[in-house]
Amino acid sequence: xxxxxxxxxxxxxxxxxxxxxxxxxxxxxxxxxxxxxxxxxxxxxxxxxxxxxxxxxxxxxxxxxxxxxxxxxxxxxxxxxxxxxxxxxxxxxxxxxxxxxxxxxxxxxxxxxxxxxxxxxxxxxxxxxxxxxxxxxxxxxxxxxxxxxxxxxxxxxxxxxxxxxxxxxxxxxxxxxxxxxxxxxxxxxxxxxxxxxxxxxxxxxxxxxxxxxxxxxxxxxxxxxxxxxxxxxxxxxxxxxxxxxxxxxxxxxxxxxxxxxxxxxxxxxxxxxxxxxxxxxxxxxxxxxxxxxxxxxxxxxxxxxxxxxxxxxxxxxxxxxxxxxxxxxxxxxxxxxxxxxxxxxxxxxxxxxxxxxxxxxxxxxxxxxxxxxxxxxxxxxxxxxxxxxxxxxxxxxxxxxxxxxxxxxxxxxxxxxxxxxxxxxxxxxxxxxxxxxxxxxxxxxxxxxxxxxxxxxxxxxxxxxxxxxxxxxxxxxxxxxxxxxxxxxxxxxxxxxxxxxxxxxxxxxxxxxxxxxxxxxxxxxxxxxxxxxxxxxxxxxxxxxxxxxxxxxxxxxxxxxxxxxxxxxxxxxxxxxxxxxxxxxxxxxxxxxxxxxxxxxxxxxxxxxxxxxxxxxxxxxxxxxxxxxxxxxxxxxxxxxxxxxxxxxxxxxxxxxxxxxxxxxxxxxxxx
Numbered sequence: 001x002x003x004x005x006x007x008x009x010x011x012x013x014x015x016x017x018x019x020x021x022x023x024x025x026x027x028x029x030x031x032x033x034x035x036x037x038x039x040x041x042x043x044x045x046x047x048x049x050x051x052x053x054x055x056x057x058x059x060x061x062x063x064x065x066x067x068x069x070x071x072x073x074x075x076x077x078x079x080x081x082x083x084x085x086x087x088x089x090x091x092x093x094x095x096x097x098x099x100x101x102x103x104x105x106x107x108x109x110x111x112x113x114x115x116x117x118x119x120x121x122x123x124x125x126x127x128x129x130x131x132x133x134x135x136x137x138x139x140x141x142x143x144x145x146x147x148x149x150x151x152x153x154x155x156x157x158x159x160x161x162x163x164x165x166x167x168x169x170x171x172x173x174x175x176x177x178x179x180x181x182x183x184x185x186x187x188x189x190x191x192x193x194x195x196x197x198x199x200x201x202x203x204x205x206x207x208x209x210x211x212x213x214x215x216x217x218x219x220x221x222x223x224x225x226x227x228x229x230x231x232x233x234x235x236x237x238x239x240x241x242x243x244x245x246x247x248x249x250x251x252x253x254x255x256x257x258x259x260x261x262x263x264x265x266x267x268x269x270x271x272x273x274x275x276x277x278x279x280x281x282x283x284x285x286x287x288x289x290x291x292x293x294x295x296x297x298x299x300x301x302x303x304x305x306x307x308x309x310x311x312x313x314x315x316x317x318x319x320x321x322x323x324x325x326x327x328x329x330x331x332x333x334x335x336x337x338x339x340x341x342x343x344x345x346x347x348x349x350x351x352x353x354x355x356x357x358x359x360x361x362x363x364x365x366x367x368x369x370x371x372x373x374x375x376x377x378x379x380x381x382x383x384x385x386x387x388x389x390x391x392x393x394x395x396x397x398x399x400x401x402x403x404x405x406x407x408x409x410x411x412x413x414x415x416x417x418x419x420x421x422x423x424x425x426x427x428x429x430x431x432x433x434x435x436x437x438x439x440x441x442x443x444x445x446x447x448x449x450x451x452x453x454x455x456x457x458x459x460x461x462x463x464x465x466x467x468x469x470x471x472x473x474x475x476x477x478x479x480x481x482x483x484x485x486x487x488x489x490x491x492x493x494x495x496x497x498x499x500x501x502x503x504x505x506x507x508x509x510x511x512x513x514x515x516x517x518x519x520x521x522x523x524x525x526x527x528x529x530x531x532x533x534x535x536x537x538x539x540x541x542x543x544x545x546x547x548x549x550x551x552x553x554x555x556x557x558x559x560x561x562x563x564x565x566x567x568x569x570x571x572x573x574x575x576x577x578x579x580x581x582x583x584x585x586x587x588x589x590x591x592x593x594x595x596x597x598x599x600x601x602x603x604x605x606x607x608x609x610x611x612x613x614x615x616x617x618x619x620x621x622x623x624x625x626x627x628x629x630x631x632x633x634x635x636x637x638x639x640x641x642x643x644x645x646x647x648x649x650x651x652x653x654x655x656x657x658x659x660x661x662x663x664x665x666x667x668x669x670x671x672x
Contacts, residue, residue: 021184024182024183024184025182027178027181027182028097028179028182028183031175031178031179031182032096032097032100032179034175034178035086035100035175035179036086036087036090038171038175039079039082039083039086040083042079042164042168043076043079043080043083045150045161045164046072046075046076046079046164046165047076048149048150048161049069049072049161049162049164050069050072050073050076052149053145053146053149053150053158053161054068054069056145056148056149057142057145059138059141064128067121067124067125067128068125068128068129068158068162069162070117070118070121070122070125071114071117071118072118072165074114074117075114075115075118075165078107078110078111078114081107082103082107085103085106085107086100086103089103095188095189097179097183097187097189097193098188098189098192098193100179100193100196101176101189101192101193101195101196102192102196104172104176104196104199104200105192105195105196105199108199108200108202108203111169111172111200111203112203112206112207115165115169115203115207116206116207116210116211118165118166119165119166119169119207119210119211120210120211120214122162122163122166123215125162126159126162129158129159129162142157142158143155143157146158146160146161169203169204169207170204172200172203173197173200173201173204176193176196176197176200177197179193180193180194180197209394209397212394213394213395213397213398213401214398216391216394216395216398242367245366245367245370246363246366246367249366249369249370250366258369258373260369261365261368261369263396265400266396266399266400266403269399269400269403269404269407270358270403272403272407273354273358273403273406273407276351276407276410276411276414277351277355279414280344280347280348280351280410280414281348283344283414283417283418284344284345284348287340287341287344287421288341291333291336291337291341294329294333294336295333297329298325298329298330298333301321301325302318302321320435320436323435324432324435328428328431328432328435329428332424332427332428332431335424336421336424339420339424340417340420340421340424343413343417344417347410347413347414347417350410351410354399354403354406357395357398357399358399360395361392361395361396361399364388364391364392364395364396365392365396367385367388367389367391367392368388368389368392368393371385371386371388371389372389491527491528491529492637494529494549494550494551495507495529497550498529498530498531498548498550501531502531502532502548504564506531506532507529507530507531507532507563507564508529508530508531508532508547508561508562508563508564509527509528509529509530509561509562509563509564510524510525510526510527510528510529510530510556510560510561510562511526511560511561511562512526512560513525513526514556514557514560516554516555516556518555520554520555521554521555521556522547522549522552522554522555522556524549524556525613526613527613528549529564530547530548530549530556530561531547531548531549531550532545532546532547532561533545533546533547533548533553534546535558537555542558543557543558543559544556544557544558545557545558545561547561602627602628602631602659603625603626603627603628604625604626604627604628604657604658604659605623605624605625605626605657605658605659606620606621606622606623606624606626606652606656606657607622607656607657607658608620608622608656609621609622610652610653610656612650615650616650616651617650617651617652618643618645618648618649618650618651618652619645620645620652620656624645626643626644626645626652626657627643627644627645628641628642628643628657629641629642629643629644629649630642631654633651638654639653639654639655640652640653640654641653641654641657643657
């Protein structure tokens with residue numbers, strides 16, 4: 001047998017090697033074709049979801065559509081470029097596999113960026129689908145829409161379509177592995193494909209890690225409005241044990257018994273976040289005060305006042321003020337609320353989630369430190385303790401990864417709000433100047449420069465101020481001396497008791513009626529005498545004083561009290577009676593002008609107005625004629641007189657009455 005015959009015999013080792021290589025090459029090509037064909041089908045299905053199906057589901061709220069389809073548009077953009085790159089490799093058959101591996105490495109970061117967002121929101125989309133199933137009519141409409149566009153979806157409906165991106169990203173490593181298995185180890189494409197398969201496995205692992213972090217964040221940022229009873233109902237032995245253990249760990253750290261875990265990277269990020277939060281809070285407070293002042297400014301409408309000054313600058317100013325109030329200022333307020341206040345409130349709400357996560361991280365850090373100590377001492381931990389470790393690690397990783405971006409976004413948002421506020425102020429100024437341009441030219445002094453006009457205004461205000469001060473001084477000279485409210489009838493004994501107990505320096509008189517609004521506040525009539533116990537309340541507020549009425553103690557406004565001064569009685573001054581204990585009566589300060597004693601059944605006039613406070617009293621008007629029936633009350637107190645006014649009888653303060661004099665200037669002291 002010749003050598004040629006022996007080598008060409010079927011089943012020889014060379015032929016088997018070539019046959020094996022051919023099969024491997026065939027399987028490799030089939031795997032590449034599968035990658036290309038399935039990518040085309042996948043992209044087509046995504047486009048159907050994003051355009052046809054989402055467009056036909058407009059009866060759903062926009063918020064629901066955003067949750068269901070998430071960032072599918074971004075995935076379509078990335079997948080379109082990826083498919084275009086795959087199709088370009090087909091023209092270079094010899095190095096196609098190598099180019100496919102390089103293409104996956106190029107798209108590694110983009111795949112992770114878009115798919116982790118979609119996967120993190122997928123559970124929310126499923127919960128939304130569950131709520132639709134509880135509404136048969138809505139569910140039927142959705143199902144009909146899906147079947148019309150994608151018949152192969154079957155009864156699964158929308159859930160069949162929404163899971164496709166998750167299936168695709170997890171299938172990439174398998175497709176690459178299939179191509180790699182049919183590539184010779186000594187081929188130049190082998191190492192690239194190996195790196196690409198490992199990179200796509202890392203992408204899936206990172207997506208799972210991101211999804212777990214988001215679930216932890218969602219759990220701890222959720223704020224439930226619980227009542228005190230509901231909070232107490234949630235307390236059990238397990239929660240008490242956890243809180244006790246955390247407190248014990250914290251006390252050990254404060255005492256220096258165990259070391260505290262240091263994380264400078266997180267501490268710097270948290271400090272930055274707290275500073276940003278403070279900026280937002282302060283700005284919100286300032287804008288709220290600005291809006292309150294703006295509201296008060298808009299309530300002031302000087303153009304509606306009738307000044308009885310016809311024509312001239314007054315009418316021009318009124319017209320300009322009316323125009324600004326009705327349009328420019330109202331428009332400015334609406335724009336301020338819509339473009340500054342509401343975004344600022346939304347920004348403040350956005351800070352709540354990270355604040356809760358930072359607080360929860362401290363709790364989980366204490367759990368983590370305790371578990372680490374146990375792991376060093378014992379060598380193993382329970383499943384629950386291991387879960388606590390993973391929770392802290394996930395929470396810490398999430399904060400370290402996302403706090404820098406969050407801080408940066410908040411600062412950008414804050415800067416945009418401030419720029420908008422400045423722009424609104426500038427627009428308002430321009431509008432006011434534009435509207436006032438015609439009116440200003442007609443106003444007096446418009447030809448003056450700004451410094452000259454400012455000096456003119458200052459000089460005019462100074463002259464007006466001097467005139468007002470002179471008028472006030474003249475008015476005070478001719479004004480009758482003020483008269484304090486007299487004592488209430490029958491209150492002498494109570495006043496004497498307060499005087500003997502507290503002394504004259506502690507007695508005050510109520511100058512106007514007081515209605516207590518709190519549980520410790522007193523309700524007192526005008527003229528009541530009280531003794532001061534303390535000139536501030538328990539919180540240090542000096543505008544609320546603690547007083548004693550002789551029967552009750554409580555708080556009253558300090559501004560409604562006037563000091564009383566004890567003076568000798570009239571009999572003591574005249575020497576008509578010997579001194580004896582208790583022969584004093586109380587007169588409020590300032591002391592009223594001396595008025596002669598009023599004889600019985602005398603025609604007098606009321607010097608001051610008086611408002612009756614009970615059925616035993618009668619009201620007076622200043623200058624009103626009064627008939628005195630008795631110059632004292634039933635107990636012989638001369639400070640009250642029984643009078644008749646307009647057919648009505650009652651008691652009035654004697655010091656409010658005077659004889660009808662011969663014509664004399666009002667406000668002079670009348671002779672006795």
